[in-house]
Amino acid sequence: MSDVLSMNQIQLIINDRKIINNLSINVRQNNAVTIMGPNGAGKTTLLKIALGLVQPTSGELYLFGKKGIDKERRKLLGYIPQNLGLVNELSVFSNVIIGALGEIPRWRSILGMYPKDILDEVYSLLYELKISHLKDIKVKKLSGGEKQRVAIARTLIQKPSVIFADEMIASLDFKAAASVMEIFTEIRKKKGITLLMTHHNPEITKMYSDTVFIMINGRIDKKIESKEINKETISSLYEA
Amino acid sequence: MKPSRFQYVWIVLLLIIIGSSVHLGFNPLSIIGDAQNSSTIIQELLAFDFSVMDKVVFSIIETLEMALIGSSIGFMLSIPAALLAARNVSPFYISAIFRGILGILWSMPPLLWAIILVVIVGLGPTAGIFSIAFFIMGLSGKYLYEIFESQNLAAYDTMHVIGATRMQIAKFVTIPEALPYMSNQYLFLLSYSVRESSILGLVGAGGIGFYIIHHLESLNYGKAAPFILAILVVTLGMDYISTKLRKRLVYN
Numbered sequence: 001m002s003d004v005l006s007m008n009q010i011q012l013i014i015n016d017r018k019i020i021n022n023l024s025i026n027v028r029q030n031n032a033v034t035i036m037g038p039n040g041a042g043k044t045t046l047l048k049i050a051l052g053l054v055q056p057t058s059g060e061l062y063l064f065g066k067k068g069i070d071k072e073r074r075k076l077l078g079y080i081p082q083n084l085g086l087v088n089e090l091s092v093f094s095n096v097i098i099g100a101l102g103e104i105p106r107w108r109s110i111l112g113m114y115p116k117d118i119l120d121e122v123y124s125l126l127y128e129l130k131i132s133h134l135k136d137i138k139v140k141k142l143s144g145g146e147k148q149r150v151a152i153a154r155t156l157i158q159k160p161s162v163i164f165a166d167e168m169i170a171s172l173d174f175k176a177a178a179s180v181m182e183i184f185t186e187i188r189k190k191k192g193i194t195l196l197m198t199h200h201n202p203e204i205t206k207m208y209s210d211t212v213f214i215m216i217n218g219r220i221d222k223k224i225e226s227k228e229i230n231k232e233t234i235s236s237l238y239e240a
Numbered sequence: 241m242k243p244s245r246f247q248y249v250w251i252v253l254l255l256i257i258i259g260s261s262v263h264l265g266f267n268p269l270s271i272i273g274d275a276q277n278s279s280t281i282i283q284e285l286l287a288f289d290f291s292v293m294d295k296v297v298f299s300i301i302e303t304l305e306m307a308l309i310g311s312s313i314g315f316m317l318s319i320p321a322a323l324l325a326a327r328n329v330s331p332f333y334i335s336a337i338f339r340g341i342l343g344i345l346w347s348m349p350p351l352l353w354a355i356i357l358v359v360i361v362g363l364g365p366t367a368g369i370f371s372i373a374f375f376i377m378g379l380s381g382k383y384l385y386e387i388f389e390s391q392n393l394a395a396y397d398t399m400h401v402i403g404a405t406r407m408q409i410a411k412f413v414t415i416p417e418a419l420p421y422m423s424n425q426y427l428f429l430l431s432y433s434v435r436e437s438s439i440l441g442l443v444g445a446g447g448i449g450f451y452i453i454h455h456l457e458s459l460n461y462g463k464a465a466p467f468i469l470a471i472l473v474v475t476l477g478m479d480y481i482s483t484k485l486r487k488r489l490v491y492n
Binding site: 048051052053071074075077078079081082083084085086087088089090094098099101102106109110154158 | 394395396397398399400401402403404405407408411412413416417419420
């Protein structure tokens with residue numbers, strides 16, 4: 001299997017501070033990769049560099065085997081940011097359709113005249129994620145777990161090849177997080193999507209990741225198989 | 241003990257206030273010195289002459305209509321102007337131009353706009369409506385672009401990754417996220433405009449102010465009194481209704 005994402009010797013220096021320090025990472029197709037590390041390690045910045053939202057000071061980035069990020073390849077990237085980036089005042093339906101804006105002609109999206117095939121996809125995703133009944137509810141009225149599902153649906157409708165999920169399950173207890181990850185993983189595997197996520201939960205990592213990268217002070221400290229992860233490994237990491 | 245920097249600032253400010261009062265010949269005790277004059281005017285004002293009630297009703301309705309039309313036009317225009325002025329929605333050079341326009345509209349008070357507009361469009365409520373609309377557009381536009389710029393960054397990041405256009409970002413993120421504040425703001429501006437509209441008649445731009453200045457200049461204080469009372473009742477009433485509605489909006 002080929003690498004969907006490859007970063008070599010990436011550096012990001014802001015005000016003489018090395019936010020990302022000679023970081024190199026490879027992510028293989030269809031893999032579920034978790035990046036773990038203490039707060040301030042640079043996990044969110046790493047995702048933003050991979051998405052082209054932040055320009056590194058130096059280093060090379062390869063996406064689907066080609067150098068750099070262009071508009072066409074960016075379309076294949078899905079992003080679930082910290083706090084999910086949902087629009088609280090819009091309904092679940094509108095939040096999900098946002099993910100398809102790149103595929104809808106501009107004037108049709110402004111007038112709210114969405115193509116039938118996109119509407120069918122929205123309804124089918126809402127059904128798969130078990131949130132069809134919430135379609136017309138404003139996002140601000142949903143629970144944490146329901147919001148995660150809306151964010152996942154918004155990302156999946158983009159038909160991404162890779163999803164970057166930043167602290168997606170941070171606000172959930174273990175049961176709710178596992179329930180969201182269970183559905184997400186099932187759909188992800190069915191659609192052959194690569195997942196790169198950050199969070200702090202070792203149990204979730206063990207259950208839903210293939211590979212774990214430990215990140216400290218802006219660089220990858222080590223790469224381990226998720227089955228090797230245990231509470232002790234993680235607590236020593238956060239105490240370091 | 242040496243005064244702190246903070247105390248120095250207060251001392252300098254106090255000296256400036258005293259200096260300005262001396263410069264203008266301002267004497268706070270003059271209000272007591274003219275007590276007899278004041279009490280005569282108050283007595284005459286309290287002798288309400290209700291023969292002008294038909295004009296009171298007509299002019300207060302005109303004032304309310306001016307405020308409603310002017311603030312609504314100003315508010316509606318302020319939305320696209322604020323989108324163009326917001327740095328997270330518009331390119332830098334466009335936002336700089338629209339910030340300048342909104343700054344000019346806002347910095348001139350409605351009464352000053354009315355003086356200019358009476359010359360351009362003539363005496364009457366049309367000048368008053370434009371004055372309110374221009375000022376409200378500036379005031380509301382400035383407030384709105386600050387709200388737009390302080391919005392949830394994560395939603396914008398997602399839109400950039402999706403490849404959404406500026407128009408799509410405005411429709412799906414910027415405006416919906418600001419909607420509760422915007423409704424709240426419109427109600428506040430409407431109540432504020434009623435207050436402003438009531439004085440535009442002083443310069444012939446329509447509304448109840450015209451009758452007040454007319455009767456005061458003719459020394460008919462008894463006839464001016466019902467108009468002044470009407471302003472008090474309507475502005476307090478508008479304030480009460482607007483506060484109640486805004487509270488409901490916040491809780492919903």
